[in-house]
Amino acid sequence: VEIDMVINVPNGRASRVAIVGFGTVGRSVARILCSNEVPQLQLTRIFNRGVARKRVDWVPPSVAWTESIDEALAPDVDLVVELVGGLEPADGWVRRALESGKSVVTANKQLIAHRGASLVELADRCGCELRFEASVAGGVPVLRALQDGLAGDRLVSVTGIVNGTCAYILSRMEHANLRFADALAEAQAAGFAEADPSEDVDGSDAAAKLSILSAIGLRLPVRAADIAARSIRPIERVDFNYAFELGRTIRQIAHASVQPDGSVIAAVGPALVPLDSGFGRVTGSENLVTVRGIFGGETSFLGSGAGGSPTAVAVVSDLLSIHRAWRRRDEHAAGPLTSAARQVSGDIFAPHYVRFVARDRTGIIAAVGSVFARYGLNIDAVLQLPDYPKDRLPFVATLEPCSDSEVRRALADIATLDWVVEPPLSLPMLPFGARREAA
């Protein structure tokens, strides 16, 4: 009875919440907290730089608006929602909150990917919780599902579409037949891509999320910086035409897996996915994460990966979870984030799609075939669509399952041949396999 009474302390009153960072997600969190849906949580403070221009009239007058972080972290605040993003000053503020005994909920993927281990350790030492469901896949409760719902399995791979900007650009290239540059410009105009889109299109956003998914799902700490990231910039319209011929389309895929020999593959980049698969059918800001366990097989999670409201649902769910389990430590969550980072490989083993642009002449297929043969790579099919100019003729070869590194070595040789107009493009094709199947 005593135990229950101690644990239930916060059930007697609402937990007092401060929102630090009042952008799109912050406003959506406030919307939910100011509705009647979650009486367990009481919004008491909103922090933002230049907070005056942020004020909205639907927040009750009991909420204090402030541009002083000290006020946001005042003693009467129980829970802090960190939504400023980036490493600094977010990192310092989260530490201050934890050190003063406040649990923290964040949507900050870079902070968790890069500093998560030490922050979770700090939270543990302070008897607080640090939760970050919103940092991956927005409103899709995938971290919780991996950590708790599939705890009884040993997950060996995680594969996902987790970047909305790439999904938008590739979808527009696919459906509106746009070039990458035009699709990017459109995404920027529509607010789906930053002025500097590198973090999204070159893969570091997805790599940060994959690092978190690996830690929680595979219980493997993988540094985001160690994850091989390939840009979607080289994708051209013709690649979609060929992908369609193969019953496929192109998406940015984040993938991490434990190989039979215990090594780890982790990579982010464009990949061909079957048109009729879950990945092929992801549209707009949807995120899809599929995991495979040794006992339970494949399980998938699909939902809104971006947008204020879905992300806010993840934040509020985390707040409720802390409210309910007040100050209870979750050793399991801390485990994978606190152990030493693992070495990983980005050397995906999968069927591959290779697109060449050639100055047409006889003997090209033979030349390609002999290089591939030299590296032990087997061609599955060769495709050539009509109506392209003879001096810049694209054609495609698909390869039976092989290592990305083997393909690249072969392509480096092929790139030196005199009929090659531009460097060949290679893409892995879902589903990815295990590198050493004979092992």
Place this chain on the structure above:
Amino acid sequence: VEIDMVINVPNGRASRVAIVGFGTVGRSVARILCSNEVPQLQLTRIFNRGVARKRVDWVPPSVAWTESIDEALAPDVDLVVELVGGLEPADGWVRRALESGKSVVTANKQLIAHRGASLVELADRCGCELRFEASVAGGVPVLRALQDGLAGDRLVSVTGIVNGTCAYILSRMEHANLRFADALAEAQAAGFAEADPSEDVDGSDAAAKLSILSAIGLRLPVRAADIAARSIRPIERVDFNYAFELGRTIRQIAHASVQPDGSVIAAVGPALVPLDSGFGRVTGSENLVTVRGIFGGETSFLGSGAGGSPTAVAVVSDLLSIHRAWRRRDEHAAGPLTSAARQVSGDIFAPHYVRFVARDRTGIIAAVGSVFARYGLNIDAVLQLPDYPKDRLPFVATLEPCSDSEVRRALADIATLDWVVEPPLSLPMLPFGARREAA
């Protein structure tokens, strides 16, 4: 500090687990517990009637085999896994376990759907936990996701494919062009259907699961017996032909939703689903559950809905969760199961597919149209495939979104017309809508 010490008591040693019921799932749970994956859990007892014939050699000698339920519920057991199924004697054994201070994990959907409220109350009174993730959608951790991961949202609808027998039969009708009776016989021969398949094909299995999903996801207690269930028995091969013409196929769908006026719709039965939707692509023993929340929009969960190993993952995940949060009460889980059952309607509002079988003559379409018009129903399209006999000519009308009850009233009138050879078949078409959109 004291709090943590109290809560962490069981972390010092493994929790001792008894498996009650050693069938397919029980063996798979034992497999995981006897692997090195979950050292926190120690299998100590296995109960089954006539246990001698159940013995396997890969269980360590430290495990006691017994056919005495008293031994399975002995004082040194911490956690009981109930896998005998059905209401009795499972109900009595679960109560005994809870009353003696043991938390219980079960995969028993009928027990939870019919007695869940009082069992959760009993668990609360006894300071124990009762968990039942495995009772719905096998290895897909959907209950946990709804309860915790989406706790910050208010969910207003849940739609799922949750019965493997129906999925098998309908898939075989679709892909092998079998009649219902032949697909059922094949399913029975393959072990995917019981000798008496009523519980599966007529919908009470899915209704029990929908009752649990409604309680946990929509926080609406709905009695399984109050859920309108329609059998898949009337589905014929020709329905798949017409469904294909519409870009659709047929699945057993379980659906519950809160209408704008606060009323509740809950129904189980065959429905047309888009071929290229998640529901249309579910195969084999996959389960798919999609929920919609007022803040987060749609979220979907897909995975293995049956089979020993996936279901065992759900059981072991529940065991681990209890091990971690030893004896902490979860008021949230109890809430919807313990409040009074809500009145529900099975009157789905959706576009409808209606298939007639007619003795061909002129004026049939006009007659159908005038009856539908009398009930305010709008025809969207009329289809008639070639090559059927004139005296048993199937044709199909699709209707704009309307209530199931309106369609049935119109069909009762049409059934009296002289050219009608057999009673018309109506099916709702995904996505289902809100009944009173003008409200």
